Amino acid sequence: MGTENPGRQQFPPARPVATPFSVAPPQNMMPFSSSGPVVGSEASGFRPIPPGAPQPMVPSSTHVVGSQASGFRPSPITRFSDPSVPSPPTANVPPIAGQFQRFPAPHFPSTVQAPLSHAPPIGQPLAQPPAPPVSFRPRPQIPPVPMGSPPQTVNPAVPSLSAPYSSSDSMYQAPRPNFQSSFPGYVRMQSNADSQAPPIPPPFPTHQGGYASSAPPPSSYPYLAQPGGYVPHPPVAAPLGMQSRDQMQHFGSGPPSGSIQGLMEDFSSLSIASVPGSIDPGIDSKSLPRPLEGDVEPKLLAEMYPMNCDPRYLRLTTSAIPSSQSLSSRWHLPLGAIICPLAEAPDGEEVPVVNFTSTGIIRCRRCRTYVNPFVTFTDSGRKWRCNICSLLNDVPGEYFAHLDASGIRIDLDQRPELTKGSVEFVAPTEYMMRPPMPPVYFFLIDVSISAVRSGMIEIVAQTIRSCLDELPGFPRTQIGFATFDSAIHFYNMKSSLTQPQMMVVSDLDDIFVPLPDDLLVNLSESRSVVEAFLDSLPSMFNDNANVESAFGPALKAAFMVMNQLGGKLLIFQNTLPSLGVGRLKLRGDDLRVYGTDKENMLRLPEDPFYKQMAAELTKYQISVNVYALSDKYTDIASLGTLAKYTGGQVYYYPSFQSAIHGEKLRNELTRDLTRETAWEAVMRIRCGKGVRFSSYHGNFMLRSTDLMALPAVDCDKAYAAQLSLEDTLLTTPTVYFQVALLYTASCGERRIRVHTAAAPVVADLGEMYRQADCGAIVSLFSRLAIEKTLSHKLEDARNSLQLRIVKALKEYRNLYAVQHRLGGRMIYPESLKFLPLYGLALCRSKPLRGGYADASLDERCSAGYTMVALPVKKLLKLLYPSFIRLDEYLLKASAQVDDLKRLPLAAENLDARGLYLYDDGFRFVIWFGRALSPDIAMNLLGADFAAELLKVNLKERDKEMSRKLMSTLEKFRESDRSYYQQCHLVRQGEQPIEGFLLLSNLVEDQMGGSNGYVDWLLQIHRQVQQNA
């Protein structure tokens, strides 16, 4: 650091000056005075301009020319000299050049300039004579400040000022705003600093904004700006002011202006100054990172490869693929992708459909990759090179087009498959094993006594009837029904009949299906019979007193009806299967099993029948959706297997009562029946040489090592895959991924949806972290953790999750620990700033939380089955739900929905006078504070105001406020239709409802045996530091 020298030389002149300030011991000053000029003289190029600076004024200043041209700007030293120098106003600008160069600082005879450029500094010597003259000048001279003086100088000046600054008088006001705005972090720091050691030296010059507030130890050396280099951060545990404050601050890493970026550290950090074991963690929990903006899709990759498919279809956990196995083994987070092949696209961005009628679909001969925007055409357009296996393929004659001078096909603009990352090909007959199937819906409905009592049958019948017009695939759609209690009832719905005929099969050991051809009928032909059936269904079993459930045999029967065509099987199940094959017994109420090695057996299907059935169903292209509505234990662990391996979904409505949950069931069933569905699908992900997808996670069954069988897929399902490196070293600069989903559309067309994406290969671990996608990582983590609960204890699953986060952060820390003195700071990449919080939320989520008492077994299992299929956005919302205060919004007529701010999920944000909404994408919880104005409650609840809220249904009332609330809720529901958020109302202090509805879901609070956010961070931080 040769630069230091000049700095020191300058010093002497400054020192005498400095002494007058009792506040600022010269020792500490030194760094600044030295740093100022140095920077100025050397690195004019990288001077960031404080954003707040009033640039327009710059030109007007006279000094600017002199002082700036040479790159000097008045350094803090001038300030020091000020007091002693009685400010000769005239001396102003014209410094002698030579002097200038040698002592940039002192030569500012221009008192004027000094004060101005360092307006705040001047505040210190307030009482001095020079002040008055200053006051005239401020105007013209303000400009030089921003311009001439790089933040470096400014920076030091400001903090050293701190104490006096606040009291500085009005004449300096003009400049002050500038400073403030450019150092957002400063203000707070200052007030803190006031009380304790004022002489805290200013932070390192280069640190902008928030960084400024990390106080360096007084003894630390001047943080000279090394041009272009990093400025080492000081260890945070600043002995002086900082530690006593014991503060943990979040330093936002957003640099104020672009030019500074190069100087910034490229990680974010939390300083944790507290001593491990101290009682007061002393953390400012407000400044911790929180995903209050929701999920943010990574933009970098899309900018790098504009032809990539949209991240809603494919998201990589890191957009930078490691170049070697050793590198990928140092990336302790999962490496993989989350794929949502049929994600709903906003209007105008639909996937274009391409029909290669004449040529057949263009694919690579060797690796079977579909033609995509990344293939290159050579040999004047006669050949194309596959981007995945780099084989040269011939271009079929009909597909030929000339290349222009730059090697681009001239017909590019008419070829969506060569410009878009996502396209859909119409598949010719070679892609069909059989004629495309029609959409088939078969309903298997429990009609035992508990189903009748809950009112489920009525809702289901009504909903199906109302959806008949919207079922996809008219006029080919087929539909069928069967009901079961201790026997199985089939319904003949042949179009020639006027009324459906019911046939009862009660021999459960040897199932046979009567009239196999008339049980599944074409909807448009038998419409009237189907409607007649649905109308009469609720009343048919009104007085049924049967308590048994022959679920297994009924399932087999449904399979026999459907196995010709495949399709969707919707099971409405209300009673634990008790008869015939596949009967289940009560389990899961045994407290003692928890914590033992047998614990995980509870979450596995009890009877192998279910797995076998699931495998058979998939084989015949039948997808199962399970609607479990029991108020008692129904063994979702076993039933859910059916959905898991057939690409289905589990809906769970604990203690279903039509009056309360009816709306939810109605909406979700409608969604299930009417959303666009892909039938008899298979999906494969191809990727470039050297990498391989090694495991897949989600609801599907593998048909071969890399082929997922999906009897039915829709837009609400996502799949995860983990990537592994096969070669020790990747030689290509880019890796390509191609997801291909071959399916039958509801209209009867066979199609292939292809998503292609490219990602760069990097050799630098830091880059991998920079490009990480927190959402995808959390998504993959949650799938892995939930799968782990099937073979291990809950605690083990949580611990391994925590361990991986710790390992990743430790590795990241090691990357920077050498160049930077990290001290007690916790560092993490900006891209992963939410990872610890999501990790905590995941450990607190239903499938993983606590132990026996924290969630019922059925709830755990159903949440697990649901979460492994959720797309990234939905999952993140579930993990960190939005939490909003509503009362002010409702009272203010002008407030818009967009004004609603998400709050951190902590009980401390609950105000007894407030009305809060908790929305995790699956339900709303509206919390009424104890001291909420009765007016609001009356308006919203009407006469139910005093009733027990659990039983109250929130409905629209003839009040402006009620309408506003309902429309707001509706708006939230509209943003994602995959699940219907049912509204739960709860009043403050209403235990235990308040506890399990809301309080246990506030993930940042400590709850039972689990950590709160702050403790969790401290724990992770401590583990990261161990043997770091």
Add this chain to the structure above:
Amino acid sequence: MGDLFSWLFSFFFLIALLVLVVYQLMCLADLEFDYINPYDSSSRINRVILPEFISQGVLCLFYLATGHWCMSLFCVPYLYYNVRLYLRRQHLVDVTEIFNLLHREKKLRLFKLFHLIFLLFLSIFWMILTALDEHQ
């Protein structure tokens, strides 16, 4: 003379066991290289699992009955493992998870294979020794 026959008998038993295990390995390898689908593969494997378990048990008892307690002892770990699997109802291959378990299942059967080959050599050795003894 009886001893020789008992060795011969065990020899054929071992060969049969070897064939069963190798057959399972082949099915798994076929599955891995996508020559057959998981349904066929797992049903083929599951068909021979019980015969394998039973013949192994019989062999072990046979050694015990014919007084070759040392050989019987060698068989015991294998038998114990099989019994344990059976009691936990994990002996059959799970078609839904077969790809995730493929690696494990293959390794397991390779261990069995080596164990059987080891037994085979031992029994051949004893057989020859007995034959020579009786010859003299």
